[in-house]
Amino acid sequence: MHEEIIKIKNKQDFLSFLNMFIKDFKNNKDSWGNSTVDTFLEGMESWIDDMEGYYINMNLPVPENIDWKVFADILYASKMYE
Template sequence: MTKQEFILFTENLRTDFIENKERWENKTIEDYLEAMSSYVEDIDGYYKNTNQNINLEMVNWKVFSDILKGSSIYE
């Protein structure tokens, strides 16, 4: 994912939050950031379960976008 693709992703994520807030588990910044922290701790399991070979020591725009999206629903 390029930087420009990531920017578009974040714009779409914002729109999704505005239009589909009821589908988001974490609606406040506090809840979202708490979920983000937990999601980052567990993201290697997500990549293993989806058969993605991602090096989490070299995070890129794709990983960061996965973290932002996953944090919207992670409990």
């Protein structure tokens, strides 16, 4: 799945990845360490807190200018959007 993340350049690419991500969860739920909404969100929180270290350790550029408000809008809207 990591190969697909590298390919993301636009909204459609992200939607394709998200679709594959959902299918992976449905088909491989037992392999997910965070298989409930609360543990998934806690994992997300922890990773975001430590994410600079991931990029540094992988010799990748640390992302800058992330629009955190849009990401928060996506999460919040997903709470009720069908």
